[in-house]
Amino acid sequence: MSESTAQALIAQQQRRQILQQRWRLPLVILASLAVGFAMTAMVSEEPLQAFLTLLTGALPRLQWSPEEGWRLLRMVRFGAVIEDAVTLTFLGLAVALPFRARQFSLGADGQMFLAALAAAAVSLYVPGPAFVVLPLVFVAACATGFAWGALPGVLKTRYQANEIVTTLMLNLIAIQFYRLLVSGCMRDPGAGFLVTPLLPDRLILPLLLDKTNVTVMLLLAPLVVGLAWLLLMRTTWGYEIRLVGQAPAFARQAGVPVERAMWLSMACGGFFAAFAGVHVSNALLKRLPVDLTPGLGYEGLLVALLARNEPRAIPFAAFMYAYLRTGAQAMERTTDVSREVVLVIQALMILLVVSERLLPRLAEAWRSLVQRGAR
């Protein structure tokens, strides 16, 4: 092969990589939103209005009035975006860590429920000043999440039980256990519905933004993300987790403790899901209702997949998803389009992001078309 053809090939390869890295995500987002718009247009009588609400409904609105001057309206809604983004960041980490070891653990839901339960139990039943009990709340929640996350890992390493199946079953059990306790021994007899007593005020996390539930968890989230990144990229355990995910056969040959990496990755996932549990109990709701909706874990899954399991990208993916979701709720309230269109958009984004050869193929087809046209 002559040098010039080699260089041409290298140049082509580089072009492809640039295309992959730089254009992929924007193109994927645009294409998915376009499909979402097409779906909206098909069912709605006011598709433009609906889609505009979807895209901007989550933003606060600046309004000027002669009496009060400039005011930010709809802060409650934007607060909801930030609250969701924080929860989803933790849940995204909870999914991303096992996925890095190619363990398809879907157990974030159950881990979060049990961690929230543990946090509420410690808050309600352990006396003492806040600076002692609050750390205890976190420790209890994290230990619960870690243990419940490790369980499917052990089931897999010891009994080769497929983790997709076991985590889903463990979710069902965890949610029922949660409901059993909340409607049973942890129930507030004074309340008119099935709910735990209000957690003591001193254990509610301090508020950052008025009229919302944005608490210091917002500041903790970047730290936890940093912790996850450090664990994954700068420790031996993290290296083993990544190696097992990328090349399990090689890892085994090289003497890496594959089994430990497997269950550890899942247990760490549970550890991070626990923060979402504390966020739900000690910041957002301040008490636990029996009908806490399951399914948040799957939204964490969406976030992790969108961020391609890269911890540092997860807060951004979480924010984007929370933003779209809040916009979708606004859209559902004010127009005739239901909010599930966001699920479809997100699913398409994931499909397009993981379809790795799609973009190069399209680019090549386009180039050959252009060349043929030029000739």
Added chain:
Amino acid sequence: MTPELLSGGLLLAGLLAAMLRAATPILLAALGGLVSDLAGSVNVALEGLMLVAAFFGVIVSAHAGMWFPQLAPAWYPWLGCLAGLLAALTLTGVLAVCHLEWGADLIVAGIAVNILAAGLTVFLLASLVGDKGSTAALNSPVLPSLHWPVTADRPWLNVLLNGAYGQGHHVLLYVALLGAPLLALFLKYTRYGIWLRAVGENREAAFNAGIPVRQVQYAALLLSGVLAGLGGIYLSMGYLSLFQADMTAGRGFLALAAIFLGARSVAGTFCAAMLFGASTVLATQLGAQQIPTQLVYMVPPLVTLLALVASGARRRAKARSS
């Protein structure tokens, strides 16, 4: 026969019939998953495929009278069945193209397909029916049930063959029961079955032996889509006569569990599906007692977990002894 024995036999027959009914959707989906699993592609999208088939089956059969006025009403459910299958096939096709042509990770893409199906069905439900919960507002037909003429002197046989209320068993229940042995024969004795297993065992060797690997992979995935779709249609056009949001309720994943539990054999998968059906029946039976419902709902997942652990422990013991 003494009266006690007779009533015991009736009860047992009723429970068996209930187990068959509960196991059918899981069995159909599990057979589908088994086909693609044996061809080397784990189809985790079974849940979503069941869901879209269930949805489109109901929608099309409910509207068939409006769209095809010259058609006899007896054909409406079959038209719905066809539409449901087509929907499941289309979605499987998307999954197959993403995986085989564009290099998407099959498990991640499968999870995405599940999310897509959950969102799409509720979105369309809200848009077409105006209700996010179910299609209770639509009057959708069900596929027919087969009723066997049984003499009155064998009531237990009547209950077993025709259900506790004598309404007969759903036609897809028989499809599932016949499908299992047919599938086993297909995999064992036909050329395409052997190709399919060869591709799953060793793709490169199969390719070098001249087997059209790509086509086999496509065919296996699409077949799994058809079978999962039948499972979904059974749910919405037989088990119930309407579509509910998220009506599969994890049965697609139970089907996956059945495959692993059955050690990737047809007979094993069949038994595992029956076990899951039985645990559902057990839960409904316990539901009548004075036990907190939350504990009752824990029974099916616990049975699944224990069964997986037991089969894993047995495999370990076997591996150690050999």
